[in-house]
Amino acid sequence: MPLTGPAVTDFASLELIEPIKRALIEEGYENPTPIQAAAIPPLLDGRDVLGCAQTGTGKTAAFLLPTLNKLALTAPSGKPVVRALVLTPTRELAAQIGDSFQAYSRHLKLRHRVIFGGVNQRPQVADLRRGVDVLVATPGRLLDLHEQGHIRFNSIEFFVLDEADRMLDMGFIHDIRRILKLLPGNRQNLLFSATMPASIVKLANGFLKDPIKVEA
Numbered sequence: 288m289p290l291t292g293p294a295v296t297d298f299a300s301l302e303l304i305e306p307i308k309r310a311l312i313e314e315g316y317e318n319p320t321p322i323q324a325a326a327i328p329p330l331l332d333g334r335d336v337l338g339c340a341q342t343g344t345g346k347t348a349a350f351l352l353p354t355l356n357k358l359a360l361t362a363p364s365g366k367p368v369v370r371a372l373v374l375t376p377t378r379e380l381a382a383q384i385g386d387s388f389q390a391y392s393r394h395l396k397l398r399h400r401v402i403f404g405g406v407n408q409r410p411q412v413a414d415l416r417r418g419v420d421v422l423v424a425t426p427g428r429l430l431d432l433h434e435q436g437h438i439r440f441n442s443i444e445f446f447v448l449d450e451a452d453r454m455l456d457m458g459f460i461h462d463i464r465r466i467l468k469l470l471p472g473n474r475q476n477l478l479f480s481a482t483m484p485a486s487i488v489k490l491a492n493g494f495l496k497d498p499i500k501v502e503a
């Protein structure tokens with residue numbers, strides 16, 4: 288697996304657009320964390336990334352910032368579609384990723400939606416009908432809404448599998464495999480996991496294309 292080049296040490300030298308850099312300054316972020324410094328440049332270059340990082344390392348920004356950057360630079364299709372899918376195991380994590388999206392995208396015109404089970408699906412469906420740039424979802428509700436015809440995956444350009452080891456521990460492997468089969472082939476993929484047991488490496492090898500490996 289290829290190794291990353293020398294890590295950057297400040298946000299100024301990352302090729303992020305000005306509205307994102309401004310949001311980071313407003314968030315009080317001074318420098319990228321090691322996982323951000325290692326993951327953001329290859330992701331901006333369009334590479335797939337396999338990241339070994341725990342919560343607290345700044346991994347959310349490591350995958351959200353380049354995704355937002357790329358979505359902001361390309362014109363939306365004008366159709367009610369999903370352009371990036373972030374799959375995460377729990378509603379708490381999904382909500383946290385949604386909060387991070389809001390903070391980092393505050394100067395961008397991008398829409399997002401967080402969906403998880405155990406709550407009324409109607410507001411989720413209403414937002415999906417309008418189209419969202421970034422959909423943050425737990426696997427069960429995502430598949431439910433897909434089966435009911437409320438989500439189409441054919442415009443997804445970015446796929447993020449967050450906390451992959453926890454996903455497997457929670458028994459989501461079959462759901463993940465079903466979702467992977469529904470995604471279009473031509474997309475950028477990221478997998479983040481706190482640990483890298485053989486089951487994660489096998490899963491990663493199944494859908495990451497020539498990934499850059501980064502570690503916190």
Ligand code: AMP
Binds near residue numbers: 315323
């Ligand atoms: P995460 O590992 O993504 O859950 O992030 C952990 C915490 O670190 C969150 O509260 C982030 O807001 C914060 N954070 C992420 N990146 C940075 C950064 N470059 N500088 C300061 N704080 C950060």
